[in-house]
Amino acid sequence: MKSFDTVHNPSGVETGDATKNNFDDDGREKRTGTLMTASAHIITAVVGSGVLSLAWAIAQLGWLAGIVILVTFAAINYYTSTMLADCYRSDTGTRNCTYMDVVRAYLGGRKVQLCGLAQYGCFVGITIGYTITASISLVAIGKANCFHDKGHDAKCSVSNYPFMAAFGIVQIMLSQIPSFHKLSFLSILATVMSFSYASIGIGLAMAVVASTCDMKGGKVGKTGVTGTVVGVDVTSSDKIWKSFQAAGDIAFSYAYSRYIEIKPAREQSHEKASLAGVSTTTFFYMLCGCIGYAAFGNEAPGDFLTDFLMNLTGSSILPMLASSST
Numbered sequence: 001m002k003s004f005d006t007v008h009n010p011s012g013v014e015t016g017d018a019t020k021n022n023f024d025d026d027g028r029e030k031r032t033g034t035l036m037t038a039s040a041h042i043i044t045a046v047v048g049s050g051v052l053s054l055a056w057a058i059a060q061l062g063w064l065a066g067i068v069i070l071v072t073f074a075a076i077n078y079y080t081s082t083m084l085a086d087c088y089r090s091d092t093g094t095r096n097c098t099y100m101d102v103v104r105a106y107l108g109g110r111k112v113q114l115c116g117l118a119q120y121g122c123f124v125g126i127t128i129g130y131t132i133t134a135s136i137s138l139v140a141i142g143k144a145n146c147f148h149d150k151g152h153d154a155k156c157s158v159s160n161y162p163f164m165a166a167f168g169i170v171q172i173m174l175s176q177i178p179s180f181h182k183l184s185f186l187s188i189l190a191t192v193m194s195f196s197y198a199s200i201g202i203g204l205a206m207a208v209v210a211s212t213c214d215m216k217g218g219k220v221g222k223t224g225v226t227g228t229v230v231g232v233d234v235t236s237s238d239k240i241w242k243s244f245q246a247a248g249d250i251a252f253s254y255a256y257s258r259y260i261e262i263k264p265a266r267e268q269s270h271e272k273a274s275l276a277g278v279s280t281t282t283f284f285y286m287l288c289g290c291i292g293y294a295a296f297g298n299e300a301p302g303d304f305l306t307d308f309l310m311n312l313t314g315s316s317i318l319p320m321l322a323s324s325s326t
Contacts (some may be wrong), residue, residue, distance in 0.1 A: 050253025057290025
């Protein structure tokens with residue numbers, strides 16, 4: 001895996017070049033990140049497609065367990081990121097620029113291979129999750145356009161596989177770009193997009209909830225402390241399995257394995273950047289999960305943004321939004 005510090009020049013320290021602008025005290029390329037840019041990178045890395053399934057996850061777990069698990073995973077994420085920040089500079093003064101550098105410096109031996117296997121396995125799982133989510137979102141757009149042209153009762157069938165293949169090809173092509181980490185505009189674009197689709201989902205969910213406060217018989221689903229009801233919404237076995245799946249979805253939404261590679265120039269800012277990033281993402285996660293659950297209830301879909309997109313082309317949500325605005 002490529003490091004954010006791609007240039008290592010030990011001779012720079014020996015010759016005094018480390019005092020110049022190009023290299024840091026250990027001969028590596030000088031860091032230029034700030035607290036703000038590091039926080040933005042963390043938010044971009046954490047906030048992903050997993051946020052769209054949080055309403056469904058809260059529906060399976062209920063208000064109590066859902067919120068507790070969300071907060072618990074946020075605390076775990078913050079703890080592990082601060083622990084990695086403490087491991088960034090080893091006792092010898094060398095900077096550990098990747099997760100594997102940390103493992104090699106502090107554990108060594110066979111644990112390097114085991115931790116590497118776990119990390120890359122995590123990367124593979126996250127990549128699969130993003131590929132599936134991206135294809136589902138593109139299929140929803142295709143169906144929405146079809147419904148808009150042919151009516152909501154039309155049989156619009158769109159295959160996921162071409163979108164999965166296209167997404168994978170684009171990812172492979174982008175991964176060949178050298179010094180990809182220096183394309184700062186991509187991080188800015190990713191941050192804006194992350195906040196945009198999360199905010200759109202939150203805004204639509206709030207509109208649905210607000211509309212039902214002014215309308216009798218509005219379409220706000222039934223919610224509960226324990227979520228879906230056994231014998232009404234799900235069977236007992238489905239309740240157990242879907243609860244575990246919901247916990248996994250929440251864990252996936254916090255998936256973040258590259259903190260050590262996102263670092264500001266001042267090492268003292270590591271923990272501050274981690275706190276800012278995790279706090280911001282948790283705030284958005286709480287809004288998406290809780291307001292989405294309030295809008296859909298126990299029938300919350302697996303991707304509440306695409307569900308809004310599908311329904312907005314039909315007749316189920318538009319009248320409610322129109323009535324709310326009037």
